[in-house]
Amino acid sequence: MLSFTSKINKIRTFALALVFAGIVIMYIGLFFRVNQFVMSAFMILGFLAIIASTIIYFWIGMLSSKTIQVTCPECNKPTKMLGRVDACMHCNEPLTLDKSLEGKEFDQAYNKKRP
Ligand SMILES: [Zn+2]
Numbered sequence: 001m002l003s004f005t006s007k008i009n010k011i012r013t014f015a016l017a018l019v020f021a022g023i024v025i026m027y028i029g030l031f032f033r034v035n036q037f038v039m040s041a042f043m044i045l046g047f048l049a050i051i052a053s054t055i056i057y058f059w060i061g062m063l064s065s066k067t068i069q070v071t072c073p074e075c076n077k078p079t080k081m082l083g084r085v086d087a088c089m090h091c092n093e094p095l096t097l098d099k100s101l102e103g104k105e106f107d108q109a110y111n112k113k114r115p
Pocket residue numbers: 072073074075076077079088089090091092093
């Protein structure tokens with residue numbers, strides 16, 4: 001059960017990774033100072049990665065307003081749920097809003113199926 005993390009946390013981690021990737025790409029570009037074209041390409045690529053992460057952060061903000069706040073039965077902390085099944089943001093306990101899925105094995109595919 002350790003591999004499940006809250007969707008919002010997952011997206012947040014991805015956005016953060018993208019910022020670092022952008023910085024690393026721009027830094028690598030500095031090694032190609034002799035070639036103006038290659039350096040510019042790296043700089044633009046790094047810049048795009050940072051822009052993309054900004055967009056993702058903005059998107060998380062919008063998603064957060066659509067989430068349902070629930071209290072986790074495992075750690076009793078309030079957590080945000082996205083979709084029909086999600087994991088607790090604090091303890092990664094699988095949570096579901098659908099009574100018919102309760103007690104079943106956690107599966108991301110449940111979010112895609114229409115009731
Ligand atoms: Zn919890």
